[in-house]
Structures are given as structure tokens and as C-alpha cells.
Amino acid sequence: MDNNNNDEVVIIGAGICGLATALALYRKGIKSVVMERSESLRNTTGTSIITWQNGWRALEQLGVAETLRRTAVPIQTEQVVWLNEGKQEESPVNHEFRGLLRKDLINSLYNALPPDTVKFGCQLESIKMDLDTNKPVIRFINGTSITPKVVIGCEGGNSIVANFLNVKPTKLTSLCVVRGLTNYPNGHSFDRKFTRFHKNNIIVGRYQRDDNMVFWFCVHPYIPKDRRNWDDPEVIRRSTMKLLNDFPPEVQSMIEKAESNSLSYIRIRYRTPWDLFMGTFSKGTVTVAGDAMHIMGPFMGQGGSAGLEDTVVLARNMARLGLNGERKITVQGVEEAFKIYVKERRMRVVQLSLQTYLTGLIFGASSSTTKVLYFVLLSVLFRNSNGHIDYDCGVL
Ligand SMILES: Cc1cc2nc3c(=O)[nH]c(=O)nc-3n(C[C@H](O)[C@H](O)[C@H](O)COP(=O)(O)OP(=O)(O)OC[C@H]3O[C@@H](n4cnc5c(N)ncnc54)[C@H](O)[C@@H]3O)c2cc1C
Incomplete structure (x- = not known):
């Protein structure tokens, strides 16, 4: 078995959340290594993500907000045009709201990390718990395996780490x-x-x-x-x-x-809101963040920001509870930190995913009666439809 003592904290996946987790931990003085299946940084796609005030708060904590603001102009007005009815509405945007090129975000996070944090061409194949050492054993498709102290699954909606935690499959x-x-x-x-x-x-x-x-x-x-x-x-x-x-x-x-x-x-x-409510998202020193935990539809443009929030909360708790007096990782401390991280994140992501889910049902409803029903339900459950933007993940 190949093992490397430096790989005490292993993050799976160098997407937005994996890179942001490594950066958040780095800012708290915790070294980690990110294992990415691609052969290079996935910064060539032309996709973009909308980032609202809550996401910018997390980016501030990660120390990359200022760089990103230089290339992402603020959006000042929201406009909805109903073509069938021939009507439209406009309202001013009263919070920070910008469109970000995904590759700008990926590059900023990556460039803020120490060199060699990300190892490319490392595709996780399986994870299991070694019953003797009580450490996770992770195996890659190239046949190598390592036994880090801590594993954080940030490998998106098809997460092997989430499967290991017995989280129900996505839909x-x-x-x-x-x-x-x-x-x-x-x-x-x-x-x-x-x-x-x-x-x-x-x-x-x-x-x-x-x-x-x-x-x-x-x-x-x-x-x-x-x-x-x-x-x-x-x-x-x-x-x-x-x-x-x-x-x-x-x-x-x-x-x-x-x-x-x-x-x-x-x-x-998406992962259903009730699976998020019931699911076990940490086991010992293994947990998940980002889409691996709470993949959701894009109807509110919050999936990426929710992942960024995860990273701040996760790193804060790990730094607070997971290190001993010599600032070394302790298994018991990390277990406790992950329990608190999941507790802090659970209701936030349940609410976001429920609001997103209902919004998606309205978009997809085939009859106007069901559309109205979902709309009423959404309005009753989420009186302030923009309340989720006010969320503050706190200080790193
Ligand atoms: C159409 C659409 C529009 C969206 N719009 C917005 C928006 O406007 N605003 C917003 O905030 N969010 C939006 N989102 C959501 C946002 O894109 C995701 O929440 C975000 O990209 C998730 O990041 P992640 O790092 O958790 O996962 P991913 O981006 O999926 O990254 C996972 C990484 O893990 C790697 N990986 C996967 N499996 C393995 C493995 N076995 N071993 C090693 N590495 C592995 C992958 O190669 C990848 O690099 C949108 C999503 C979609 C689909």
C-alpha cells in the first residue's frame, strides 16, 4: 500500500468545492491534498454561475472575492418577461449579484493554493474503513491506495464518498x-x-x-x-x-x-430535501461537501454558493476542534468537528434545496392549476423569497 504522511487530509475532486475546501483549510493552517480524476484543471469550460450576496460572503472569507469582482460586473435589475401574456416586470437588485465565469472562479481558487496541492489523474475508485486502524482506506483506479486521517468528498453529484456514507442516490x-x-x-x-x-x-x-x-x-x-x-x-x-x-x-x-x-x-x-434532512453526512473522519452533499437544480442559482458556504463552515470547525496543542490533526477532534459542520449546514441546505425543488416543480408543471398550487406552497413556506440570499456563513 502506498502511503504518504503528508496526505493526512485528502479532498476528492478539484471542482469549485474541492479547491475552496483546500483553500479554506490552508487559510486556517491545515495542509491538505486534492485528488482530481482529470489530467488537468477543469478550467476550460465556458459555463458561468450566478453568485449572490451569500456566495460573495464566502468568497470574501476565502480571500478571492476582490480578484473575482474585477471581472464580474454587478447586476442591478431583475426583469421577468412572460411572452404568452405579453407582460413584463422589473425590480431593482438590492444585494451583491454578479455572473462569474466558472473558469475564473476555478483559477482564482487554484492560484491561491500552495503549489502541488492538487494531484491530477487520481480517480477515486472506492473508500472503506479499516476496522483495525479505524482510518479510511481510499483506492484509486490506477491501483494505488492511501489511508489518510481525513477524507472530504467534493466529487460532485456522483459521489463515491456519499455512497460510502449511505446517502440515498441522487434523482x-x-x-x-x-x-x-x-x-x-x-x-x-x-x-x-x-x-x-x-x-x-x-x-x-x-x-x-x-x-x-x-x-x-x-x-x-x-x-x-x-x-x-x-x-x-x-x-x-x-x-x-x-x-x-x-x-x-x-x-x-x-x-x-x-x-x-x-x-x-x-x-x-438533485438530492431530495428529505434525504438531506435525514441523511448521514459524516462518519468518523469522512464527510462530504458541495454537490456531493446537496446537488440541487439550478433554478435559484445557489448550488455553487452553498458549496462555498460549506467550505467556510467545515474549515472553521476543523481548525477549532480538529487540532491538538501542537496543531496536529486529531481523529477525535475531527470527528466532533464534522458532526458540528453537518449540524450547522443541514437546515441551510434543506431549506435551499426545498425552495429550489418547488421552484423547479413550478417550471416543469404541465397544467396551470398545478403551477398555481406549487406557487402557493412556495409562497407559504418561503414568505421572503430572497431570504436565502441574506444568509451569512460567518467568519472562517
Ligand atoms: C445548469 C446548471 C447551472 C448552474 N448554475 C448555477 C449558478 O448560477 N449559481 C450557482 O451557485 N450554482 C449553479 N450551479 C451549481 C454549481 O455548478 C454546482 O453546485 C457546483 O459546480 C458544484 O461544485 P462541486 O465542486 O461540488 O462539484 P463539481 O463541479 O461537480 O466538481 C467535482 C470534481 O470532482 C471530480 N471528480 C468526480 N469524481 C471523481 C472521482 N471519483 N475521483 C476524483 N475526482 C473526481 C470532477 O472531475 C470535478 O472536478 C449550476 C448547475 C447546473 C447544472
Whole structure:
């Protein structure tokens, strides 16, 4: 068995959450190593994420907010356009709200880490507990294995670490999303607005990164047994344009001119709010964070921010409880820290995922009666629909 004493804290996955966890721990003086299955940093995709005030608070704690703000302009107005009804509404945005290129976020987190923190080409195959040492044994597909003191699974919705914790499998919704970026070399005229166009069961969202670049997404129902090759950007473009042939010309032209390498298609996956409420998210010195814990639909643009919040809470508790007088990791301390981390995060992610789930049900509902029913339920349960943005994950 290959073992390396430096690998006491192992994080699986170098996505947003894995890198942010390593950075949060580093800022608290805890060394970790991140094992990523890809051969290089996954910073080439053109996707973007909306980041609200709660996410920026976490980025502040991680020390990367200022750098990221330089390239992500604030969005000042929310606009909803109902094409069937021919009406629209606008409201001012009273909190920090920006669109971030995923690769900018990944690069900032990665660049703030000490060199060699991330090991590429390391795909986790399995994890089990060594009953003699009570340490987790993690095995990679290249046949190597290590027995670190601590394992934090940040490997997204298909998490092997979450399976080890016996968390119920994630589910697919009846919706899918196409995303892309469109560059307007001579500038666009969309102002600093986040606009959503609704028509039947289709939603197109648009927001700007800067005066030239616009992010957009299109949520639409999944067609069972769809045989199209959604890995081909031109298939994505043609299919989306066909779907939106009665949307305003500015929307169609945005899709037509989108950068090919930015186009992506994904079916929406989620962990149910009740599985989050009931699930066991830590066992000894093993836990999960980010999508591995609470993958949710993109309807409120909160999945990534919730993962960033996790990392601050996790590192804070680990630094407070998981180190001895010589600042060395203690198994008992980390176990206690993870229990508190899960306790602190549970109701936050249950609420976020429930609100997201109900919002998704409204988008996907086939009849207006069910839409109204879900809307009433959502309004009763979440009187302040923006309350989740006020959340503060606290100081690192
Ligand atoms: C369409 C869409 C739109 C979204 N919009 C927003 C938004 O606007 N705002 C927002 O905040 N969030 C948004 N999200 C959610 C956000 O993208 C995710 O919550 C976030 O990317 C999760 O980060 P993560 O690091 O937890 O997981 P991931 O990004 O999935 O990263 C997991 C990493 O683990 C690696 N990995 C996987 N398996 C293994 C293994 N076995 N061994 C080693 N490495 C492994 C992967 O290669 C990857 O690098 C959106 C999601 C979708 C699908």
C-alpha cells in the first residue's frame, strides 16, 4: 500500500468545492491534498454561475472575492418577461449579484493554493474503513491506495464518498438545461439586467459578464428517449434555436452567435430535501461537501454558493476542534468537528434545496392549476423569497 504522511487530509475532486475546501483549510493552517480524476484543471469550460450576496460572503472569507469582482460586473435589475401574456416586470437588485465565469472562479481558487496541492489523474475508485486502524482506506483506479486521517468528498453529484456514507442516490428531474456564452464584439445593449423570458415550459435567462459578453441558459422539458447527440455543440445550437423559434429575435440571435466551445447540455439532477434532512453526512473522519452533499437544480442559482458556504463552515470547525496543542490533526477532534459542520449546514441546505425543488416543480408543471398550487406552497413556506440570499456563513 502506498502511503504518504503528508496526505493526512485528502479532498476528492478539484471542482469549485474541492479547491475552496483546500483553500479554506490552508487559510486556517491545515495542509491538505486534492485528488482530481482529470489530467488537468477543469478550467476550460465556458459555463458561468450566478453568485449572490451569500456566495460573495464566502468568497470574501476565502480571500478571492476582490480578484473575482474585477471581472464580474454587478447586476442591478431583475426583469421577468412572460411572452404568452405579453407582460413584463422589473425590480431593482438590492444585494451583491454578479455572473462569474466558472473558469475564473476555478483559477482564482487554484492560484491561491500552495503549489502541488492538487494531484491530477487520481480517480477515486472506492473508500472503506479499516476496522483495525479505524482510518479510511481510499483506492484509486490506477491501483494505488492511501489511508489518510481525513477524507472530504467534493466529487460532485456522483459521489463515491456519499455512497460510502449511505446517502440515498441522487434523482433526475424532468428538465434539462442548455448553457452558453455569446460575445458581442461591438458591445451589447442589455444593461446590467438579469432577464428571464418565460413561455410555456421554457425559460431563457440572460445576464452579462461585461459590456461584451453575455451568459445565457435555456431550461426546457427533457424528451424521453431523445437520440440527439447533445455532446455536439452544433446539435445543441440547432435544437435550442428550433425550440425558441417564437422567442424574440434578440434571443434567437444570442443563441445563433454563441461561442461553440461554451455550449453545454445537462439533465438536472438533485438530492431530495428529505434525504438531506435525514441523511448521514459524516462518519468518523469522512464527510462530504458541495454537490456531493446537496446537488440541487439550478433554478435559484445557489448550488455553487452553498458549496462555498460549506467550505467556510467545515474549515472553521476543523481548525477549532480538529487540532491538538501542537496543531496536529486529531481523529477525535475531527470527528466532533464534522458532526458540528453537518449540524450547522443541514437546515441551510434543506431549506435551499426545498425552495429550489418547488421552484423547479413550478417550471416543469404541465397544467396551470398545478403551477398555481406549487406557487402557493412556495409562497407559504418561503414568505421572503430572497431570504436565502441574506444568509451569512460567518467568519472562517
Ligand atoms: C445548469 C446548471 C447551472 C448552474 N448554475 C448555477 C449558478 O448560477 N449559481 C450557482 O451557485 N450554482 C449553479 N450551479 C451549481 C454549481 O455548478 C454546482 O453546485 C457546483 O459546480 C458544484 O461544485 P462541486 O465542486 O461540488 O462539484 P463539481 O463541479 O461537480 O466538481 C467535482 C470534481 O470532482 C471530480 N471528480 C468526480 N469524481 C471523481 C472521482 N471519483 N475521483 C476524483 N475526482 C473526481 C470532477 O472531475 C470535478 O472536478 C449550476 C448547475 C447546473 C447544472
